[in-house]
Amino acid sequence: MKKWLAFFFLIAFQLGTVNASETVPSSPNGIDFPSDYKNWELVSSSHRIDNNTLRVITGNDIAIKSARSKQTNPWPDGTILAKIVWKQVTLPSWEKAIVPGEFVQVEFMVKDSKKYTQTGGWGFARWKGEGLQPYGEDASFVFECFGCHTPVKDNDYIFTHPSILP
Amino acid sequence: MKKWLAFFFLIAFQLGTVNASETVPSSPNGIDFPSDYKNWELVSSSHRIDNNTLRVITGNDIAIKSARSKQTNPWPDGTILAKIVWKQVTLPSWEKAIVPGEFVQVEFMVKDSKKYTQTGGWGFARWKGEGLQPYGEDASFVFECFGCHTPVKDNDYIFTHPSILP
Numbered sequence: 001m002k003k004w005l006a007f008f009f010l011i012a013f014q015l016g017t018v019n020a021s022e023t024v025p026s027s028p029n030g031i032d033f034p035s036d037y038k039n040w041e042l043v044s045s046s047h048r049i050d051n052n053t054l055r056v057i058t059g060n061d062i063a064i065k066s067a068r069s070k071q072t073n074p075w076p077d078g079t080i081l082a083k084i085v086w087k088q089v090t091l092p093s094w095e096k097a098i099v100p101g102e103f104v105q106v107e108f109m110v111k112d113s114k115k116y117t118q119t120g121g122w123g124f125a126r127w128k129g130e131g132l133q134p135y136g137e138d139a140s141f142v143f144e145c146f147g148c149h150t151p152v153k154d155n156d157y158i159f160t161h162p163s164i165l166p
Numbered sequence: 167m168k169k170w171l172a173f174f175f176l177i178a179f180q181l182g183t184v185n186a187s188e189t190v191p192s193s194p195n196g197i198d199f200p201s202d203y204k205n206w207e208l209v210s211s212s213h214r215i216d217n218n219t220l221r222v223i224t225g226n227d228i229a230i231k232s233a234r235s236k237q238t239n240p241w242p243d244g245t246i247l248a249k250i251v252w253k254q255v256t257l258p259s260w261e262k263a264i265v266p267g268e269f270v271q272v273e274f275m276v277k278d279s280k281k282y283t284q285t286g287g288w289g290f291a292r293w294k295g296e297g298l299q300p301y302g303e304d305a306s307f308v309f310e311c312f313g314c315h316t317p318v319k320d321n322d323y324i325f326t327h328p329s330i331l332p
Contacts, residue, residue: 038234038331039207042250045222047213050262056211056222056329068204084208086329093318093325096216103330130332152259159259163222163252164269165204166296 024132027125029139033132034060034108037082043067044163047098052088054100057081057160067162074121074156079111081160103130109158119146120157190298193291195305199298200226200274203248209233210329213264218254220266223247223326233328240287240322245277247326269296275324285312286323 024033040058047054059067062078075081085107086100105128113121124145126135135141149157190199206224213220225233228244241247255267271294279287290311292301301307315323 041205042208042222042224044266045211045220046257047220047254047264048260048262049264054211054213056208058208084329084331088213091212091325093321094214096214097325098213098215099327100210100329103332106332130330132332155259159257159263161265163250163266164296165250166269166272166298 024127025134027127027134028136029123029125029142031108031110031123031125033125033127033134034080034082037080037084037106037108040064040082042163042165043081044160046160047088053085053104054088054098055086056084058084068165070162072156072158072162074113075111075158077111077113077121079109081109081158083107083109083160105129105135106132119143120149120153122146122149122157190293191300193293193300194302195289195291195308197274197276197289197291199291199293199300200246200248203246203250203272203274206230206248208329208331209247210326212326213254219251219270220254220264221252222250224250234331236328238322238324238328240279241277241324243277243279243287245275247275247324249273249275249326271295271301272298285309286315286319288312288315288323 026032037058040060041064043057043059045056060080062076063081066072066075066079085104087102087104088098089101091097091099105126107126110123111121112123116123119142124142127133128135152159192198203224206226207230209223209225211222226246228242229247232238232241232245250272251270252266253268253270254264257263257265271292273292276289277287278289282289285308290308293299294301318325
């Protein structure tokens with residue numbers, strides 16, 4: 001009987017785990033949520049003082065290999081970059097430190113030079129809030145993203161420069 | 167002959183690889199440079215406006231497991247936290263964004279509650295500049311580190327709170 005109970009809880013746990021990643025809806029342009037973004041390695045960080053947010057940029061294995069070998073213009077097909085965004089707060093224990101507070105969103109740029117020809121070879125996606133609500137009414141939201149990234153066309157449409165990590 | 171040449175270059179390459187990681191001297195208190203810190207996952211980030219630096223905090227596997235499960239007071243033995251520090255610069259393509267510039271240093275806190283009883287269970291180490299020069303004339307430098315961290319004793323001597331990563 002104990003064995004059956006253990007088996008039941010194991011199955012219930014597994015189902016729960018699967019459901020947790022399956023409940024994040026895809027972006028309106030068909031990009032699935034890259035739920036492993038939090039396991040990715042560091043590319044860079046930023047503090048935007050126009051909207052009071054802190055950001056960390058991570059990348060999948062292909063992105064990190066490119067970043068570490070300084071081959072990022074262009075980034076290779078298969079690259080995915082994640083930009084994780086939080087509202088800024090002051091650290092109570094050191095008031096001259098600005099640190100991440102409320103989670104705002106996580107944004108992704110997926111490089112596929114054949115698939116995303118209309119937007120510089122990049123697919124865009126964004127999930128907002130801790131509930132990870134996909135951004136955009138329909139697939140056309142990507143032109144808003146692309147518009148903002150067009151000024152950095154000469155850097156393969158990417159604002160981020162990988163940080164120095166000796 | 168070609169085979170011998172290939173073998174020679176393979177050995178030379180391997181020696182070069184080994185030397186690259188062995189040339190970083192240990193900290194005066196005996197802590198070896200954790201050269202894989204750049205492969206570690208994200209804990210948090212900060213912007214210190216008193217000394218104009220951006221920081222990203224990463225952690226080894228034990229640290230990340232604790233951070234993700236919100237079990238960080240105390241952090242478990244075996245935890246290593248890295249704080250990577252850069253001088254702040256303005257991003258030319260978006261002047262309201264402050265981003266990492268020159269590499270300043272990487273600092274580590276190593277949790278071993280039996281070994282580091284004099285400094286709250288934490289071993290401290292810092293390597294400065296892209297040349298990764300170990301900090302401290304002798305092992306007593308750790309009391310300088312510990313002094314600054316004493317105000318956050320109630321948070322296991324750690325300023326950082328892991329960022330929200332849904």
